Amino acid sequence: MAVINAWVGATTPSSARVVAKIGGASARLAVADNPQLSGPAWYGPVSASAEGIVSLTATGLAPNRRYWWAVEDAGVLDTVTTGRFRTHPPLGEPATFDFITGGDAGITPEVPGVGAAVNTSRLSNHPVFDTIRLRDPLFFAHLGDLHYYDLGSNNHGFTGATLANYRRAYDDVLLQPRQHELYRNVSTFLLWDDHDFGPNDSDSTAPGRANAQRVYRERVPHYPLADDEAIFHSFEVGRVLFVGSDSRSDRTPNSYPDGADKTMLGSAQRAWLEQLLTRSEASALCWLMPVQWLSGAVDSWGGFRYEQGQLAQMLGDLGWLSKMWMVVADKHSLGIDTGANNLWGGFPNFLTASLDAGGGDSTGPYDLGITGGRNRYTRFVVDDQGDQIIVQGTGYIGTSPWRSHTFSILANTPPPTDGGGQPVPPQTPATIADRVSWLGCDLVTGQIIADLPDITGTVSRVLGAYTSSSLSMPVPVSGPAALGDIAWQATQPGTTMIVAVVNGVPEWGGIVMTRRGGTDGTVDLGCVTLEGYLDRRYVGDHDWVQRDEVSVIAAGLIADAQVDGIGLAVDAPATGVLRDRSYVATDDATVYSRLRELSGVEGGPEWTIDLDWTDSTRTRVAKILRVRPRIGAASSTPGALFSAGAPSWSSTGASDARYTLVEDYSDGRGANYVLATSSGEGDARPQSQPAADIRPGWARYDRRYSPGSSITDTAVLDEHAAAELALRVGGAATWQIDSRWDAYPRLGVDWRLGDDVAWELHGHRHPNGVTGIGRVIGWELDIRAGRVKPILWEPGGN
Structure with missing residues (x-):
């Protein structure tokens, strides 16, 4: 027996689903990591329905991997109707991937359908489907009007909105060679719009509503559906949540007056959406919507403004408006709006049509432009860089790019982890104690080596800087206070740190740099706070353009000290403040000096290294480098x-x-005219514009200083000058x-x-x-x- 048609979808990091129509009674699915399908994994067998439909799911796959598949029909492996797919990257982790969106293929097609279809003039076999397949995206999202059969209108060769007619519609689409080839070789996510759900402008009163819903479940390789009838559902790729909306199943007729009783999505879908967005831990949202969000047309959201406003309010209340974009179809045109014309949320909006449908035009509220016509689709590249997710959406006409828009979304920053990748616990609550206790700890692991006797001396801390201390520790050779060799193990210069525990919490830590002892019953320890370690590590080559000052630039500098480092946990969440910084290793600048330079600009971040217990056993001390707008x-x-x-x-x-x-x-304090300079001589020396605040009755006090070597960007020097003036002027x-x-x-x-x-x-x-x-x-x-x-x-x- 031979496979009649098949397509693949519902891919995840470990699974994929193939739905096929076969001639036999049962089928199995073969999946392999090579195009020859040698050594495949087998799934099934599954018995076919009365209509010959089988749904086969491959599981246990590896993430980010290419696979090939074929269906065995009645014991014979079909090597003609085969396909391939890629599994998704690991869920919840930053990832880079691309996907393509499109819609609308079949009304007055430029390339009509072929074969024994009921009505080839309402289908398409356009080369655009080959173009999309050859671009090899992770998945293709089809946003509706898969065909224009308008079932229930009793037009175009069909009478009635029967189960048989809906099933025949899918068969006819998959009969088109270029579409069938695409849907077999690129995982496809399908939504419907009016013409493939029912008649033109169809809604919940469409005569074929129940049959459309049933046949979608039979024939489409979809993700789990959230409702027993409508087809709204979601999936995630990496840290991006994709929501697909059903804009027809529960829709109030367009003719109803707009208000609280008029809905496009229906109460069940809205409740599901709110619950989904409330609990989701995704960092970004792509909302796939078959109908236009910006248009004022009655069959678009323009006829449902009350509900649209409610949705925008919900998205804002749940914190999604700054972390999302929307892709729509329906109008047979390409369009890009950066959010300038989106009065219902302000997020970017991409119009992605048509694949092959006539009637498009080049008018509409899209600030980057709109172009009507066929052979059109949109490709998105998602680059999750950890601190931010950069999205580039490019509209294509055939193989040629038309317009593009790139935007970034600040990502949810993972909680800080210790050197072993374990989460850093919340700050330990203090408990009142009547003495300071001292510990000798391993510098890298934080493991306590010994409880030390009472140490004398003075210890100190300062924001964004290191301090030095001279401590004295008794080392009796006998009696209950004697520590023996462990005293020397716990104070070994270069590999240990002394920790002062104040009111039950580690408050100060100093790396042992020098140790002096001999005849006397004490040993003198020269210590520097942990920040001083960063002055012994050097910065590599970096070129950051408009990147977050904390989660990228500061964290990137710190990363230069982490290789063979002292096991710092880094707490550096994104702030949304973007800066430019370029560093070269040959400048021989330390991580410490670069962090101080970064914090020294106007509005720059603050930093310090805090200590805490790693867990309730209090046997190990965590070293947490915090970088925040304020400590x-x-x-x-x-x-x-x-x-x-x-x-x-x-x-x-x-x-x-x-x-x-x-x-x-004294000494520059009170300066009211500040100039920041960098390395160089004469006219070649970069310098800021003067930052001045000469108040009435005051003379001018100049200050010129260099905040850091090799700063070539005068805008950065301007920021330093402004910050220095604010600090010094009074x-x-x-x-x-x-x-x-x-x-x-x-x-x-x-x-x-x-x-x-x-x-x-x-x-x-x-x-x-x-x-x-x-x-x-x-x-x-x-x-x-x-x-x-x-x-x-x-x-x-x-």
């Missing part, structure tokens, strides 16, 4: 930061706070507070680096008291004295 908790009112009441350092309270207000206009005013570390407000419990805090202080400088709100930009902890010294910057005080 720490911001608060406009003190009560928003501390839940226990008004947070403040009070010189009259238990914290025994002492303070110093430093107002400094001079430097910092509050240096010295308080007990074990009294409220406590480090790690009530405040951390980067947080906004408040104060209420009394002293000779402010005999009537002074209150304020500022930000912790650094701190110093003196273990012997039991004092903590936060360094506070007061906004507006500079």
Whole structure:
């Protein structure tokens, strides 16, 4: 027996579905990774329906792989009606792929159908189907009007909208050689519109509604359908969700007045869509819609504006409007709108027709243009780069590109992971403790080597910089405090870090750089905070154009330090701020210097390396490099930061706070005319435009500085100059507070680096008291004295 027709669809990373019409009673599916079909996997057998239809699903396939298939009919493998497909990339992972969309083939066709079809003038055998097949997309999305038989109209050679007529329609389409060849060799996703669902402008009252729905389920290799009747459904490729809408099954007649009672999708489809978009973890959405979204025509969304507005509202409420695009057909034209004319969501809209249908025109609300005619389709290339998904949609006329639009979607950033790929846990809540404890840890793994005896010295942290500390540790050779050889293992320079645990949380970590010990009963340790490691690693070649400043540029710089690195977890979610940066390895710039340069521009990101426990066992310390628009908790009112009441350092309270207000206009502070320069000499030296803010009554104070070597883009230098002016123009005013570390407000419990805090202080400088709100930009902890010294910057005080 021979296979009469067959096509493939519903592909996933591990499966595909073939629906075939056979002459025998049963069939099997052979699938192989080679065109000769040698060594195939077999699926089935499956018994044929009374009409000779079999549905065969291949499972257990590898992702991103090409496969070939053939159907065995009644024990004979058909080697003529064969095909191929590609499985999808792994679900939920960034991927690059392409797909093609089109619609409308058969009304007054340029290349009519062939063979023993009921009406070849309502079908097409146009070369455009060969063109699409030869482009070899991952899949082809057909957005309706597969044929123009208008079943139920009693025209075009058919009487009635019977099951037999709907089945014959599919047979006639698959009888067309070019269409059949395409649908066998490219996975096809099919929706219907009016002419293949029923008569022209058909709706839920169409006489063949139930038969159309039944035969679609019999004949089309579709994904699981979400409804017992209508054919709306979805699938995902990588991190992109595709939604296919049924715009006919539950549609209110076009003649009804627009309002809450008029619907194109129906209540069931809308409820399904809302639930799907609420729970989806996809990073982007492509909505495949058979009818026009922008048109004002009554048979398009122009006749259903009330429901269209409700859908746009839902998409906005669920956060999808900035992460989606729509593809439509119906009008026999190509068109691209960037979103400028989309008053119902603002997302890009692509009109993708016609394959071979007459009557198109070149008018419509598409800001990049519209062109009517046949031999038209749209190819999309999706490039998921992790932080953003870049989509390029190009309209084609035959093999020639017509117009193109490229846009980017900020992607959902995966949570940070530790060096072993495991998620970094949420920040451990602090618990009040009466002493600082010390650990010696492996620098790379964070594994605790030993609990160390009480260490004396001063440790400190500063946003976006490293600090150094000199510590002293007792090393008794006998008694209960003696550690023996493990003391030396836990403090080995270059391979270990000392960690200070404050109020139950690792708050400070220092790489042991030097160790001095001998006759005395102490060993002196020279440590540098973990940020200092980045000053020992160098930046490679990079060229980033309009890329996210954190998830791409900062994370890319950090990646240069990760090979054979210290096992940093990176918490660098996308911000949506795009910048240009070019770096060359021969500049010998360190990762540390480049991160500081990036954070030094106006509005640049902040960064630091935090510590935390990797899990509840508290046997290993995580090193988390955070890059954010801001580090720490911001608060406009003190009560928003501390839940226990008004947070403040009070010189009259238990914290025994002492303070110093430093107002400094020396050494470039107070500069009101700033010029940022880069490497070079004379006229060849790039420099910014002057950033100036000379206030009445003030003289001009110049400052020229180089934020980084080899910056050739003057726009970047302008950003540096503006940032430096904002930092310098008012001079430097910092509050240096010295308080007990074990009294409220406590480090790690009530405040951390980067947080906004408040104060209420009394002293000779402010005999009537002074209150304020500022930000912790650094701190110093003196273990012997039991004092903590936060360094506070007061906004507006500079």
